[in-house]
Amino acid sequence: MPELEKKMQAAASTVPADSKWKIIKKDMIRNRYIYLMLLPVIAYYGLFHYAPMYGLLIAFKDYGIADGIMGSPWVGFAHFQNFFENHYFWRLIRNTLMINMYQLLIAFPAPIILALLLNELRSVLFKRVVQTISYLPHFISIVVVVGMIVDFAARDGLINNILGMFGAEPIAFLQEPGWFRPLYISSEVWQGIGWGSIIYLAAMSTIDPSLYDAARIDGAGRLKQTLNVTIPGIMPTIVVLLILNIGSMLSVGSEKIILMYNPLTYETADVISTYVYRKGILGADFGYSAAVGLFNSVISFILLTAANTVSKRVSENSLW
Amino acid sequence: MIYKRTLGESIFKGFNLCFMLLLCLVTLYPFIYIVFASLSNPAEIARFRGLLFYPQGFSLDAYKAVLENPMIVTGYRNTLFYVTAGTVINLIMTTLGAYALSRRNVYFKNWIMLIIVITMVFHGGLIPSFLLINNLGMLNTPWALLLPGAISSFNLIIMRTAFQGIPVSLEESARIDGANDWVIMMRIILPLSMPVIAVMILWYAVGHWNSYFSALIYLRDRELFPLQLVLREILISNSTDNMMTGAAAGDRLDIGITIKYATIIVSTLPILVLYPFLQKYFVHGVLIGALKE
Numbered sequence: 001m002p003e004l005e006k007k008m009q010a011a012a013s014t015v016p017a018d019s020k021w022k023i024i025k026k027d028m029i030r031n032r033y034i035y036l037m038l039l040p041v042i043a044y045y046g047l048f049h050y051a052p053m054y055g056l057l058i059a060f061k062d063y064g065i066a067d068g069i070m071g072s073p074w075v076g077f078a079h080f081q082n083f084f085e086n087h088y089f090w091r092l093i094r095n096t097l098m099i100n101m102y103q104l105l106i107a108f109p110a111p112i113i114l115a116l117l118l119n120e121l122r123s124v125l126f127k128r129v130v131q132t133i134s135y136l137p138h139f140i141s142i143v144v145v146v147g148m149i150v151d152f153a154a155r156d157g158l159i160n161n162i163l164g165m166f167g168a169e170p171i172a173f174l175q176e177p178g179w180f181r182p183l184y185i186s187s188e189v190w191q192g193i194g195w196g197s198i199i200y201l202a203a204m205s206t207i208d209p210s211l212y213d214a215a216r217i218d219g220a221g222r223l224k225q226t227l228n229v230t231i232p233g234i235m236p237t238i239v240v241l242l243i244l245n246i247g248s249m250l251s252v253g254s255e256k257i258i259l260m261y262n263p264l265t266y267e268t269a270d271v272i273s274t275y276v277y278r279k280g281i282l283g284a285d286f287g288y289s290a291a292v293g294l295f296n297s298v299i300s301f302i303l304l305t306a307a308n309t310v311s312k313r314v315s316e317n318s319l320w
Numbered sequence: 321m322i323y324k325r326t327l328g329e330s331i332f333k334g335f336n337l338c339f340m341l342l343l344c345l346v347t348l349y350p351f352i353y354i355v356f357a358s359l360s361n362p363a364e365i366a367r368f369r370g371l372l373f374y375p376q377g378f379s380l381d382a383y384k385a386v387l388e389n390p391m392i393v394t395g396y397r398n399t400l401f402y403v404t405a406g407t408v409i410n411l412i413m414t415t416l417g418a419y420a421l422s423r424r425n426v427y428f429k430n431w432i433m434l435i436i437v438i439t440m441v442f443h444g445g446l447i448p449s450f451l452l453i454n455n456l457g458m459l460n461t462p463w464a465l466l467l468p469g470a471i472s473s474f475n476l477i478i479m480r481t482a483f484q485g486i487p488v489s490l491e492e493s494a495r496i497d498g499a500n501d502w503v504i505m506m507r508i509i510l511p512l513s514m515p516v517i518a519v520m521i522l523w524y525a526v527g528h529w530n531s532y533f534s535a536l537i538y539l540r541d542r543e544l545f546p547l548q549l550v551l552r553e554i555l556i557s558n559s560t561d562n563m564m565t566g567a568a569a570g571d572r573l574d575i576g577i578t579i580k581y582a583t584i585i586v587s588t589l590p591i592l593v594l595y596p597f598l599q600k601y602f603v604h605g606v607l608i609g610a611l612k613e
Binding site for chain 2: 024027028031033034035037038040041042044045047048049050051052053054055056058065068114117118120121126129130132133134135136137139140141142143144146147148150151152156158161162164165190193194195198199202221222223247255258259273276277280281286289290293294296297301304
């Protein structure tokens, strides 16, 4: 009820400032249950979301557990400098960008293509069966999915057995740096394609059917209808999801990569977030790895803002 | 129908059908393979090469070994606890926030929403979160898995949107009858929001069931490990040794293979069994989140 708020504001502006607080106080007593409900929620966000943001200060400090955040001495940008001069720096940047590029070029469009193809199926029953089956892998835990990859991609595993039937030499997929990215991306597609298509199918169902009729009268076949009606219809959805994807580019994947990689494949598999995990959690080098993590978040945020700005200019779709 | 199908469209239709069948096969076959392999005789499956269309021999030894493994049993019990307690905490916290923020005239409401939305883009990251949990003394306790994720901002927004869709007149008439916000939430808003609550329960519960990363970071004590962390050891770090103490040395390697498959089945079975019944709710949730915001 905006009128009420306006009235309150009007009342507040005509009387001295301290009585505005009186009105708020009165409201807090009258609606005390609402404010009591908000209390744990605000405490939660303060403690588990904003306290870690404050904790990022240690990226600029020589953090010692005993000294705490305030007691540790400042070191300025020394941790960042160390990271930039680290000889793994470019490898981490390259791997992070490469995995994300594959993700954007292959794993992102896959659900869109599936949704377009599902949309062409005439039989409702068949469509529903395909959808049900394709969602399933989304509910399997990462640990099990990686366990399956490890087993199927082993030297004597299922994939090599199938390849062997065509006379191919067995490949140790998980030990070869060259195979890490294809394996990672194809498993991402396997797990996400069905689930990802739901949102596009939902967007398609909101397209006005008369547009299809009009296109048909103009002589458009199914292909033309798809290109000129369906795809423009789901474009806003595609753009919003693309921006979100770009924004989370640098942070996604570490949970899965940590399970999937091994020292033999670090060459292509080690990304910034897995490096933070190894250095910080396993190596207890807190200040340094917090700095690397902060670097990662800053780049993500710049990418998100850039993607949003470009999309606003080009297509008038944006997150904000 | 006036519409005539061209040759190109017929070819496309055939291609599309083949593609869909291939997709179903690629999605289902790994599961089918695992089921057959887990039921196979360990010695025979170790020698077997190629696609599996039925179990090689038959043996339930792997399942026996898995169900007798103390780590799997404690892992299962711990996971059940984390799923139940975690989901209850999630629901209480998310409902409180969603209800309070769905009311129309709350002071600072927009500021609080801003505070919440900001956390969806910015976060402190792995290391500061780890140090916080350490400083709070929650390291190596179940709290580290239950509290840090108590609210998913995305779910809070979905739930708030659902609450806002409930007609105001219902609430007003209750207020005239003397109901306070607590009563309105419990007796009017929640009973009318069962679909969205069902979606929340499912999403949060599956999330807890499948999560491994916070346990990997925060837990040291093996007695507290959830199932996923036990699975990681068995499936990925290849340590099936402690399960085969009874078996003769030669058989150990063989049975290790079937144990992996049986472990996957045992740990995934609850979701696989419930999945067909829950599917529509899962999808429903995505649609609520996608279409309204």
